[in-house]
Amino acid sequence: MAPVTPHWQQPSHPEIQQVLTSGDAESFLTKSISKIKLPPFGLFAKLDFPPCTPAPMPTYATVQMGRDSHLNLNSDLLYINHSCDPSLIFDTANLAVIAGPRGLEVGDELTFFYPSTEWSMSQPFSCFCGSPSCKGTISGAKDMAPSQLEGLFLNGHIRELLAEQQAQGVEREGDKTAEALRAALAQAEKAVEAARAALNSYVESVKGDKNTKKGGVLNGVNGYHGNGENGNGLAKEGLQRRGPTSRELSGEMGGDTIAA
Numbered sequence: 001m002a003p004v005t006p007h008w009q010q011p012s013h014p015e016i017q018q019v020l021t022s023g024d025a026e027s028f029l030t031k032s033i034s035k036i037k038l039p040p041f042g043l044f045a046k047l048d049f050p051p052c053t054p055a056p057m058p059t060y061a062t063v064q065m066g067r068d069s070h071l072n073l074n075s076d077l078l079y080i081n082h083s084c085d086p087s088l089i090f091d092t093a094n095l096a097v098i099a100g101p102r103g104l105e106v107g108d109e110l111t112f113f114y115p116s117t118e119w120s121m122s123q124p125f126s127c128f129c130g131s132p133s134c135k136g137t138i139s140g141a142k143d144m145a146p147s148q149l150e151g152l153f154l155n156g157h158i159r160e161l162l163a164e165q166q167a168q169g170v171e172r173e174g175d176k177t178a179e180a181l182r183a184a185l186a187q188a189e190k191a192v193e194a195a196r197a198a199l200n201s202y203v204e205s206v207k208g209d210k211n212t213k214k215g216g217v218l219n220g221v222n223g224y225h226g227n228g229e230n231g232n233g234l235a236k237e238g239l240q241r242r243g244p245t246s247r248e249l250s251g252e253m254g255g256d257t258i259a260a
């Protein structure tokens with residue numbers, strides 16, 4: 001956490017927390033050590049108002065306590081660093097800081113998982129907690145994959161916001177699918193147009209042929225109609241014909257039988 005000039009009387013939690021500082025004004029580091037032993041989920045400190053005060057916006061000195069609400073700690077609890085494998089839990093619904101599932105030993109560094117309270121951090125940073133499960137850049141829960149958050153305590157407002165983000169993701173996936181289908185439809189429409197153009201040009205060429213033979217066909221023995229009445233062989237021939245007849249093409253069937 002960034003250095004901050006305390007405006008509260010230090011130490012604020014002398015019974016439970018020891019604040020260590022190192023470095024100079026340029027690179028000022030702080031960390032906190034536990035003075036007490038606690039069982040898993042034992043109460044470490046309450047987040048009382050005061051000293052806590054509501055904060056309108058997230059800053060490096062606030063803790064997010066709800067979807068749109070933040071608090072200023074105004075105490076040495078501010079010097080509890082982030083870790084991807086934390087010793088403490090900030091339970092904002094109960095305004096309490098409690099031990100993690102391992103419990104707490106005297107001398108343990110006091111840490112909590114910042115994305116368990118923070119959705120979008122005002123000052124992202126690179127984590128060097130050294131835990132095998134270190135997440136690297138910490139910028140708030142909004143930038144973390146569900147797999148990165150597995151097994152970690154998350155406050156209710158973070159779980160809600162993650163669920164909403166996931167639902168929006170599903171919607172975006174749906175949009176992508178619709179987009180792909182629209183592209184496929186456009187391709188299919190082009191193919192249909194090409195097939196229609198090929199058919200029309202084929203029909204035009206056949207029409208030309210038939211028209212030149214029209215006189216011959218109609219002046220033949222019986223014509224198409226007559227074939228059906230006069231002999232099975234010829235009727236079969238009529239049924240097996242392919243393509244439009246001269247009658248159809250000349251409009252005698254009462255309409256254009258070729259799709260335009």
Ligand SMILES: [Zn+2]
Nearest residue numbers: 084127129134
């Ligand atoms: Zn880490």
